[in-house]
Amino acid sequence: MSTAPRPTAATGVLYLVPTPLDFGVDGSLPLSGWLPDATLQVASRLTHWITENAKSTRAFLKRVDAVHPLTSPLQSLLIAELPRAAHKKGDHLPDAALDRAARELLEPALQGHDMGLVSEAGMPAVADPGSAVVRAAHAMGLTVMPLVGPVSLMLALAASGLNGQQFAFVGYVPQDASERSQRLRALEGTALKLQQAQLLIETPYRNAALLAALVQTLQPGTRLAVAAGLGLPQQAIRSAPVAAWRQHPQWAAALPLSLPAVFMLGG
Amino acid sequence: MSTAPRPTAATGVLYLVPTPLDFGVDGSLPLSGWLPDATLQVASRLTHWITENAKSTRAFLKRVDAVHPLTSPLQSLLIAELPRAAHKKGDHLPDAALDRAARELLEPALQGHDMGLVSEAGMPAVADPGSAVVRAAHAMGLTVMPLVGPVSLMLALAASGLNGQQFAFVGYVPQDASERSQRLRALEGTALKLQQAQLLIETPYRNAALLAALVQTLQPGTRLAVAAGLGLPQQAIRSAPVAAWRQHPQWAAALPLSLPAVFMLGG
Numbered sequence: 243m244s245t246a247p248r249p250t251a252a253t254g255v256l257y258l259v260p261t262p263l264d265f266g267v268d269g270s271l272p273l274s275g276w277l278p279d280a281t282l283q284v285a286s287r288l289t290h291w292i293t294e295n296a297k298s299t300r301a302f303l304k305r306v307d308a309v310h311p312l313t314s315p316l317q318s319l320l321i322a323e324l325p326r327a328a329h330k331k332g333d334h335l336p337d338a339a340l341d342r343a344a345r346e347l348l349e350p351a352l353q354g355h356d357m358g359l360v361s362e363a364g365m366p367a368v369a370d371p372g373s374a375v376v377r378a379a380h381a382m383g384l385t386v387m388p389l390v391g392p393v394s395l396m397l398a399l400a401a402s403g404l405n406g407q408q409f410a411f412v413g414y415v416p417q418d419a420s421e422r423s424q425r426l427r428a429l430e431g432t433a434l435k436l437q438q439a440q441l442l443i444e445t446p447y448r449n450a451a452l453l454a455a456l457v458q459t460l461q462p463g464t465r466l467a468v469a470a471g472l473g474l475p476q477q478a479i480r481s482a483p484v485a486a487w488r489q490h491p492q493w494a495a496a497l498p499l500s501l502p503a504v505f506m507l508g509g
Numbered sequence: 510m511s512t513a514p515r516p517t518a519a520t521g522v523l524y525l526v527p528t529p530l531d532f533g534v535d536g537s538l539p540l541s542g543w544l545p546d547a548t549l550q551v552a553s554r555l556t557h558w559i560t561e562n563a564k565s566t567r568a569f570l571k572r573v574d575a576v577h578p579l580t581s582p583l584q585s586l587l588i589a590e591l592p593r594a595a596h597k598k599g600d601h602l603p604d605a606a607l608d609r610a611a612r613e614l615l616e617p618a619l620q621g622h623d624m625g626l627v628s629e630a631g632m633p634a635v636a637d638p639g640s641a642v643v644r645a646a647h648a649m650g651l652t653v654m655p656l657v658g659p660v661s662l663m664l665a666l667a668a669s670g671l672n673g674q675q676f677a678f679v680g681y682v683p684q685d686a687s688e689r690s691q692r693l694r695a696l697e698g699t700a701l702k703l704q705q706a707q708l709l710i711e712t713p714y715r716n717a718a719l720l721a722a723l724v725q726t727l728q729p730g731t732r733l734a735v736a737a738g739l740g741l742p743q744q745a746i747r748s749a750p751v752a753a754w755r756q757h758p759q760w761a762a763a764l765p766l767s768l769p770a771v772f773m774l775g776g
Contacts, residue, residue, distance in 0.1 A: 258667045258668060272547075274545055274546035274547055275545055275546075275547035275657070276545055276547075276657060277545055277657075278541055278542055278543055278544055278545050278546075279541035279542075279545075279546065280539075280541055280542035280543075336776075365663055365667050365673075366667060367666075367667045367670070367673045368663055368666055368667050368673040369673060369674060370673065370674075372667075372673070373670050373671065373672060373673055373674075374670075376667070376668065376669070376670035376748075377670030377732075377748065378670075379670070380670055380747070380748040380749060381749075385746075386668045386670075386746055386748075387668070387744075388664040388665075388667045388668040388739075388746075390542070390543060390544075390657075390658065390659045390664070390740070391657065392657045393660055393663045395663075396632055396635055396660045396662075396663055397655040397657070398655075399634075399635055400525045400632050400633060400634045400635050400639075400643070400655045401525060401643065401653045401654070401655040402643070403634070403640050403641075403642075403643035403644035403645075403646070403647055403653075404640065405640060406632075406634045406635040406636060406637065406639070406640055407636060407637075407640075407678075407680050408677075408678065408679060408680055409677065409678050410675075410676065410677035410678075410705065411674075411675065411676050411677075412675060412705075413674050413675055438677065438679075465644075472655075473657070477654075479652075479653055479655075480647070481643075481644065481647040481653075482647060482648075509603075
């Protein structure tokens with residue numbers, strides 16, 4: 243073992259690698275519909291990954307390999323999973339244990355390896371875990387490089403016709419019907435007062451219930467938009483005042499609400 | 510002239526076509542770094558466009574042509590500009606004249622032509638005009654199809670390490686120094702109270718003044734992040750507590766703030 247100081251190699255870059263929105267739905271859509279070639283090229287050469295789920299990252303990298311052959315064989319890649327604490331809610335809260343875990347995950351970057359951060363679908367750390375790793379990367383002086391790819395919230399917002407110059411993503415609403423109605427009314431109040439479009443999401447199996455609650459709870463003049471199955475063959479996007487949604491119950495019935503969806507409301 | 514009823518052709522689709530973020534900065538970066546091949550393919554075959562600025566759309570389409578030859582010669586394309594009223598602020602407000610103008614722009618889609626909506630940079634109708642056209646398209650029963658491409662706000666948010674599970678884009682802040690400080694304090698209050706990251710933008714020549722105001726006005730423990738020149742060779746992203754920004758005045762000085770930038774703050 244040498245005791246000489248390790249040569250000061252340049253540190254690696256943390257790439258934020260977006261993934262297709264067809265996770266768990268339809269993995270057979272060509273990657274060229276989801277990602278720029280430059281994103282695919284970077285993904286094909288990274289040997290160190292941080293992910294929500296190693297299995298789905300391997301499946302993604304298999305698809306990348308078919309377009310741009312991976313520099314190193316898939317079996318040789320180091321794919322580390324985020325700690326449970328980084329999943330879903332709470333990821334963004336300062337937490338010493340989570341920060342330590344994130345720094346440990348980024349250790350290979352200090353040794354000069356470029357690394358990739360991915361989530362299950364879309365942009366990591368946007369409506370998905372990963373932000374603790376990004377904060378740690380900044381604290382460690384690493385370069386953070388976000389790559390272009392699909393962001394379902396923005397595809398949905400652009401296609402809604404709602405206010406793209408002022409908007410908020412508020413995540414999930416309560417499951418309890420009465421609490422949910424109260425929360426939806428509060429969001430509508432904010433949307434109308436601030437002219438700020440409000441974007442929300444739900445676990446797919448509760449999408450239909452959320453849409454029913456929105457149509458029932460909001461004021462007739464409020465615009466309600468739903469984008470379901472974005473980027474998939476089943477994609478459907480509807481945007482209209484609540485009064486029109488009430489007049490056309492078949493609209494809600496026709497949406498592919500078993501797929502991931504974004505719900506939006508505004509003035 | 511035939512008086513026979515026009516055959517009921519299928520209506521065209523309104524594609525939302527994202528464009529590179531190098532507008533007015535460096536038009537020579539390859540499109541393969543910005544857009545998936547599928548987006549380029551759609552752009553190459555559209556003959557009818559709605560845009561903020563016809564000249565820059567022609568420049569964009571010339572770049573597309575170099576990758577995927579345009580189906581129709583550039584000179585033959587119909588490129589219509591958004592009415593002035595649709596630009597910048599106010600685009601999202603219901604306005605009868607604007608709605609009429611938007612419906613007129615979409616007339617070719619009723620005749621069966623697929624159309625493309627673009628802005629100067631990034632996703633149309635997100636932090637950019639276009640939402641009035643999208644609303645009109647929905648009202649006319651047209652299919653609205655958002656395509657994947659860069660969205661500077663989301664690249665910035667992901668790379669900031671701020672809360673990507675709750676965030677708001679609030680647009681511009683007042684220019685007057687005292688009003689601006691007041692607004693920044695209010696945004697900080699919202700960010701901390703709701704755990705909602707706040708994203709703002711500024712005209713590039715005022716970026717440096719905005720950053721100075723943020724560093725001066727916010728509380729030491731608030732996280733402040735800046736992403737400047739996203740996707741460009743000059744790209745720089747810094748994320749740290751305000752106290753650290755104060756201790757390192759060289760950070761602000763080193764950022765390429767003459768380029769478009771996104772400013773973000775949160776808990």
